[in-house]
Each structure stands twice: as C-alpha cells, then as structure tokens.
Amino acid sequence: MVARGDRREELLDAAEGVVEDEGVAGLTIDRVAARAGVAKGTVYLYFASKEQLVGALKARCLEEMTAMVVAGLADLESGDWWGTADAVVEAVIDYDLSHRWVIAVMATETGDEESKQVYREATGQMLDLLIAAIRQGAAEGVFEVDDPETTATLLYFALEGTLHHTILYEADVDRDRLVSSARALIHRALGDD
Amino acid sequence: MVARGDRREELLDAAEGVVEDEGVAGLTIDRVAARAGVAKGTVYLYFASKEQLVGALKARCLEEMTAMVVAGLADLESGDWWGTADAVVEAVIDYDLSHRWVIAVMATETGDEESKQVYREATGQMLDLLIAAIRQGAAEGVFEVDDPETTATLLYFALEGTLHHTILYEADVDRDRLVSSARALIHRALGDD
C-alpha cells in the first residue's frame, strides 16, 4: 500500500539506480521493476511507456536543478549579484557531477514527442529563470548584456555541454578549476570589469 | 568495383542518410546496407560492429569540423584576431546546422570504449587547436585570458551544447541571432573591451 506519488518516485529512483549500475544502455523495464521490487506490469501502471519513464526521469532531474537555481537566486535579495551568480554556477556544476548517470541519460536518450515536449518546457523554465535574473541585473545596472536570452542560453549550455562531455567521455574532472573558469566566463559575459 | 576507401565512405554517407530520414533510433545496419545498395554482410567487411560504424561516423564528423576550423584559423596570419574568431564561430554554427542529423548522433550515441576513445581524441584535437590559438592571441597581447584550456572548452561547448539542444529539441533556430550572441560572448570571454 504505497501512495500513488510515492510509488512513482520509487520507480524513478529505481531507474536512476539501474542507470548507475548498468549504464544507460542497461536501462530496461525489467531491471527497473526488479530493482523497485515490483512486477514488470506495475511499471506500466505509472508510466505509459519506457519513453515516458525516461522523459519523467529527465524532467525530474531538470526540475531538481531548477529548484536549486531558484534557491540560489533567492539570495539576490541581498543585492549581491556577482556572489549569487558564482553560487549558482557552483551549484549547477556540483549537481551535475553528483548526478552523473542521470545526466548521461539526459544527454543520450531522446524519447518520443511527448517526452521531448516535457523536456523542452523544463529547459525553458530553467532558461527563463536565468534570463529574468540577467534582465533584472541589467536593469539594476549591475550586468551589461545585449541579448539576455541568447546569452543565458549560451552560458547555460557552456556549463551543461562541458559537463555532459566530461561525464560521458572523461574519467575525472578538475572540479575547482572548472568552477573558477566558469565563474570567470560568466563575469565577463555579464560585463564585469 | 569500388576502391576500398570509397566503399567505406559510401557506407558512412548511407548511415548519415538513414539518420536524416529515420532519426537516430532508426539507424540500423539493415537500413544502412539497403541505402548503400549493398548486402548486410558487406557492412561488416568495413566495420566490425554497429558501434564501430557509429564511432566512425562521429569521428568523421568531428574531423570535418576540425578541418574547417583549421582553415578558418589560417586567416590569423593576417593578424586580424577578432575577425578570425568571428569567422570560426560562424563556421562552426553553420557546419552544425547543415549537419543536424549527424550532430544528433554525436549527442546521442555513445558507442563502445574504442569508439569513445576515437571521439575523445577527435574532440581533443579540436580543443587543442582552439587552445593554441587563444594562447597565441594572448601572447600577442590581443586576447586576455586566465585559463586558456578551460576557457576554450567552455566556449566550444557553449556553441556545441546550444546547437545540440536546439537541433534535438527546437524546430527552428534564429541563426543570425545565435551567431552574433556567440560572437559577443567570445569577444568578452577573450577580453575584448
């Protein structure tokens, strides 16, 4: 007797665990069910298809990250724009590095049109957040940018792209160096002199 | 009778075509063979496995892009560092946009360890190129960067990451806007005032 939402989350947790243990290619419904201690058919009571499960996994991941960024941006009230930017950069990097295997799924699995839409929207939310912050910072005269939308996008994917590649192809990362370079890049991109 | 190298290229061309028509998930040996007008077994005369074919496809793509960047950097002799940077940015964006489907493969298929190694090296070459250029520009007092390696990496993946996402999830791109924002980002990142 598990609450509906809980069981769903458990299945997503199981899916993450499977990816962690067996790699992205090892993500099968069979294994997800086994790891969740549930029959295969049960998975289909919560997800219409494997693609939707994967989509949900990606969305949840992106939502967690977005929540984290939201939390980080709350500090803006202090007025410390650069400090906030630095904190957000660090948080994103650390989140990715501690969720390597889901990140691998995000980079790798594309899913059906419906999942894509979900993912598109989740990414959109993240970007909107960043765009709004940049705009606001610019309005307050702290940042100086011409095209906040594209700039936010480029900066976000500078981080994500680098991390995806690193996670998929490189064994180890120099986390601190990445953090400081990323910070430097963002400072410059946002017009810090 | 086709020269050995040609047949290999034909098969890679066919693979690209298949991805273009059927999507990444539709890339099967069967279809590659059919599109190349060749028996299935023939594919295995040139590639030991599907993974190796995919690896070769990715490597070829990256090599083409690297060649393009090499060509772009040749203009550095003119001494026009910023113009060269602008040109390279534009070239990379246009290459990706005109090779959307291979790009999708690059983002999506991971391949076996051997293919990964090939890809790792190909990416390494591209980055080395960029790093060397940035270093040289810095030495000549044109660019101003603290950490050329990580900066080159971040900038490269800012472009690639944005393009991958755009290609996979967004229907249409505002190419000109992307070009100019990317240029702006790179100018700032490299210390243009």
Next chain:
Amino acid sequence: MVARGDRREELLDAAEGVVEDEGVAGLTIDRVAARAGVAKGTVYLYFASKEQLVGALKARCLEEMTAMVVAGLADLESGDWWGTADAVVEAVIDYDLSHRWVIAVMATETGDEESKQVYREATGQMLDLLIAAIRQGAAEGVFEVDDPETTATLLYFALEGTLHHTILYEADVDRDRLVSSARALIHRALGDD
C-alpha cells in the same frame, strides 16, 4: 496456463522432436518454439541460451538412462548378478535405440562450459553406479576385476560408443546380435568363466 516445470519439459520434448525431424543441425530455437506452440521469446524464459537448452536436453537424457540403470540394479537383491548385468546391458541398448536422435545430440553438441559440467556430472553418476555395482559384485566373489573404475568406464563406452556410431552412421542395427555380444563381453570382462 502451464505449470512452470511442465512448460520446461514441453520445450525439451519439442527440442527432441525437432532433432528427430530435422537432424541435429536443424535444432534451432525458432523451430523448438514453433513445435512447442510457443513464441520464440518464451523459450528464453526457461533457458538462458541455446547452449543451455542443449545442455538440459543432454542432462535429461542421461538422467533417464541412469534412472533406468538404477531400476535394473534393484534386482541385485535377488542375488542374480549375471542376470542383472544382462538386463542392464539390454536396457541401455534399448534406451539408446529408442532415443536415437537425442543420442545424436549427445554425441554432437558440446555446449558451453556450464552445460559441459552438467553433462560431466551426469556421466559421473552413471559411472559411479556401475562402479559400485561391480565393486559389490567383486566383494561378493561373483565378479573378478582388477580396476573397477576403468573397467566400468570402458564397458559403458563400449556400449555407448558402438551405439553412437551405429546411430549416426549405420542405417540399421542387428539389435539382438549386439545385445548378445555385449553381454558376452561383459561376462568375460567381469570374470565369468
């Protein structure tokens, strides 16, 4: 709905049937499934691979034969050692002749290391049985042998080897003649004067 054990047996029966109809080389998972009136995937619910199915087939065959020999040896309680030996010889010959096609598999398919192990053990059990009987007969002063182990082995394979060859290469056998010659051989081998 079939009980789990039954379905497994049905599949082995089907495999035997296939060998009977199509020969050892015609034993494919496809055909086994078809003959069992089951989907191909179902076979893999009961056997991890074709090799394991073949191994199970061989093991079952050997177990049946062993059971038969066990039954035959039960008569030893009567004290009629030679009669029992004669009966066992006859039973082995008849079993083989009425299971020609499985016998052909035994002689032909080797299977993976796991199946080999199973087969090794099954053969070991059969030989142990014979060895024990010979030893006991010797202890009771009926048989007279120097090396019960090797003798049992040689006698067992005299029968099996002859039958394998006959079944694989000769169209018809003079069963009665074989029985009486085999009996004669065993009598002499066990020291009957």
Next chain:
Amino acid sequence: MVARGDRREELLDAAEGVVEDEGVAGLTIDRVAARAGVAKGTVYLYFASKEQLVGALKARCLEEMTAMVVAGLADLESGDWWGTADAVVEAVIDYDLSHRWVIAVMATETGDEESKQVYREATGQMLDLLIAAIRQGAAEGVFEVDDPETTATLLYFALEGTLHHTILYEADVDRDRLVSSARALIHRALGDD
C-alpha cells in the same frame, strides 16, 4: 606453385590447426584459408564444401590410425598375438591422445551424406582389419570368441568412446591406467585365461 596433393594436405593441416586453436566451433573456411596463407576461394578449389573438408579431415585421421594399426599387426608374423594386441591398444590410445582436437571433430561434426559415407568406409576398414586379426587368432587357437565382428566393434568403440569422452569433457587422463585396463579388457574379451 604447389603440387595439387600438397596444397590439399596443407589445407587439412591448417584446418587441424584452427580446431586446435579455436575449438571445433571455431572451424570456419575463413580461418582455414587465413592459416594456410591462401584466399578463401582457393579452399573451394580443393573441397567442394565445408562439409567435405571436414569429411576429408576425419577420413585422413582415421586413415592414419588405420595405417598405424596395420603397422602394429605386422608383428603378428612373430606369432606373439597377445603382445601384438597390447601394442595395438597402446598405439590407438596414444594416437588419440596426441590428436585430441581432430578427435573432437570426429566426435562432433557429422557432415553430409557423402562425407558420412567416406567416414563409414574408413571405419569399416579399421574394423575389418581388427576382425580379420581376431578371426585369424581364433583360427590359430590363440583367441577364443563367438562373434568376431561385434566383438571387434565393441572393443574398438570401448577405446574410442572412452577417449572421446575423456578428450571432450575431462581435463586430464591417466594414460597408463587406461592402457593397462584396456589391455586387460581385451585379453579377457579374446579369451585369455
């Protein structure tokens, strides 16, 4: 420029080598050709099919063994029947043990009807040899047997069957023990008191 017969032998040698290195399942025309330093098509100039090559391999093996037995039986002129029998037994065992991998082919590959026929005849020759010797020994009052044909067959397969099983399934053999037990068996079977 190799004489026709030589090339054929070379191919059979190559086939034996392949089996030795890769196991019976690894015996492919590709590998035979490679090992013989010859193009794949060339194999088909000497053997109409893989089955015929295998048949030839088995036949050659049996012929070698038969030649060996013929050589052994030549000693009969000395009148030492039991010594000759002992020598033949030993020779057969040693031949098999030193040709394990071809022996594995003999036990395993069945071939087409034509190859079967060749094999049948080769076995027939071997058996005829043994039968003749037994008959002659009986005529001279040394051996005492009722049914020379079946006895020869059973004795031959006692050796071959035991060796096949040992070679396929057991790692190591106690050669000396096998020799002496086999000799004992044959002595008794032929009426030695």
Next chain:
DNA sequence: TATGAATGAGTCTTCATTCAT
C-alpha cells in the same frame, strides 16, 4: 589456379508491451 569482395539466408538474442488472473 588463385583471389577476395560481395552476398544474403539463417540464427541467436533482447526487450517493450500486453493481458488474463
């Protein structure tokens, strides 16, 4: 004789999905 690229039928195997219980 010799070559070796090309063939393609044939196999095993996987796995998302369904459905009767």
Next chain:
DNA sequence: TATGAATGAAGACTCATTCAT
C-alpha cells in the same frame, strides 16, 4: 492495484558460398 508469463517484432552478427577478375 498488482502480477508475471507470454509475446513477437526487431536487430546484430556469422559464415558458407559465389564469381568477376
């Protein structure tokens, strides 16, 4: 809700054989 046996389409890969040169 939950189960898990059954399905079968789909795909990777092998290898004996052919044939133009």
